[in-house]
Amino acid sequence: MNPSAHIAFRVAAAFVALGLGGALIAAIVGLVLTNVGPAASASLSLCAKDGVAPAGGKDYLAQNNVWNAETPQCVTVGDQSLRIESAAHDVSPQGAPAATPSLLKGCHWQDCTDVGDLPVQVSAMPRVTSDWVTSQVDTGVFNAAYVVWFHSGPVAEGTPDGAEMVIWLRSRGGVRPGGVMLAREVPISDARWNVWLARDQGRVRITYERVGETTAVRDLDISAFTGDSVGRGLVSPDWYLIAVEAGFNLWRGGAGNAIENFSVSVDDQKPRRALGTSAPTPCFAALNVEETWTGGFRAVVEVTNVGDSPVQGWILDWTFPGGQHVERTSVGQVTQSGSSVHLVGGVRDGVLEPGKSTSFDVVGSGVSPGIVSITCTPA
Structure with missing residues (x-):
């Protein structure tokens, strides 16, 4: 140039x-x-x-x-x-x-x-x-x-x-x-x-x-x-x-x-606005419903390592919007109190490298929850 x-x-x-x-x-x-x-x-x-x-x-x-x-x-x-x-x-x-x-x-x-x-x-x-x-x-x-x-x-x-x-x-x-x-x-x-x-x-x-x-x-x-x-x-x-x-x-x-x-x-004429002090988060998770039936659903939870270091385990927390309940998962231990879900899981063999994703099934009762916001914390 x-x-x-x-x-x-x-x-x-x-x-x-x-x-x-x-x-x-x-x-x-x-x-x-x-x-x-x-x-x-x-x-x-x-x-x-x-x-x-x-x-x-x-x-x-x-x-x-x-x-x-x-x-x-x-x-x-x-x-x-x-x-x-x-x-x-x-x-x-x-x-x-x-x-x-x-x-x-x-x-x-x-x-x-x-x-x-x-x-x-x-x-x-x-x-x-x-x-x-x-x-x-x-x-x-x-x-x-x-x-x-x-x-x-x-x-x-x-x-x-x-x-x-x-x-x-x-x-x-x-x-x-x-x-x-x-x-x-x-x-x-x-x-x-x-x-x-x-x-x-x-x-x-x-x-x-x-x-x-x-x-x-x-x-x-x-x-x-x-x-x-x-x-x-x-x-x-x-x-x-x-x-x-x-x-x-x-x-x-x-x-x-x-x-x-x-x-x-x-x-530049209007006041600048502060956009927070958040730091990059090491992992993210998303729940997407794949299958529904009367009284239940099957969702896939995908976990992505967006940090710079390998991750072996994670803690997921989310709140269902309409009284849904987790019946079983294909990985991890789940505890649920009311609509609040706490899941501790991880990679079965090895670790989750930076930039990589893994997924598992969640089978629940109730109507389809739609999009669910999940907090992901490396264990």
Whole structure:
């Protein structure tokens, strides 16, 4: 990218770390950028696998970002817009996508935009919102999603070491978020979202899957999603939000999908709000009902190690919503008092390594409990 642009972002990041305000940061960045000419407004084509280009002005970058395939792909980049002109990908929907063409504000690995309002520290986050309008085809296998990156410092020199927060708006071809579902239909930013958790390349990945698909959002409150992740112990208040991306994960095809417009707003004029002091939690569990009959049900409890150390045993606590009772489980010891359930279990042979999951059955009496919130503590 433009070397002066990269320097400008890092100057801004340094002053964010010192706690200086947005207006002063913008002034300093303006001085750094004095000799940087305006970005061209005409559209251009990107076909290199790792091609990056300005996407109208200084605040946005476009990425071709073919990272898991050798197949060709070309995108046309305009003013805060991007169109996929060709994409010959064909990888399994059960694995990672072939490419993620996207628009970016902030810093993605070594590629940075020239803005002074990112990064922001989670513990003092202003309201961060985004508009995104897409046009999407009815062929191929893909999804449309935001990726919000968190890092332990204001700028990541390489791979971000915090968390990857995905806000999943629509998919085609049967792809689903990876990992274990933590909660169903959580209300955030005027919609409902299923919350998924996975661990990937040493990072926690939290996916908010929209209930009811859409191709456009207005004033999507990214700070509210961040607050939910902090409350779940998945994002640390000490980390920094360093980038917001919006684009398409492509497994098969993808030509014709387009970002018509994308913008991110950081409101430094309103008081910043504290987002809590939660620390990352070592394990998570989710209960999903698989089978029902008159007077009973069978559920599967999935336990995931999201910590950094192996786990052999765990303690699960939950409360049934409607008088249900555990009759038996395929693993662990259960005690129940009223609606409160306490289960002590673990891996039969060996340990549960970081990022891995295990599951067991719970047979209960009563009506189906639906989604149940579980507290998981390593034993």
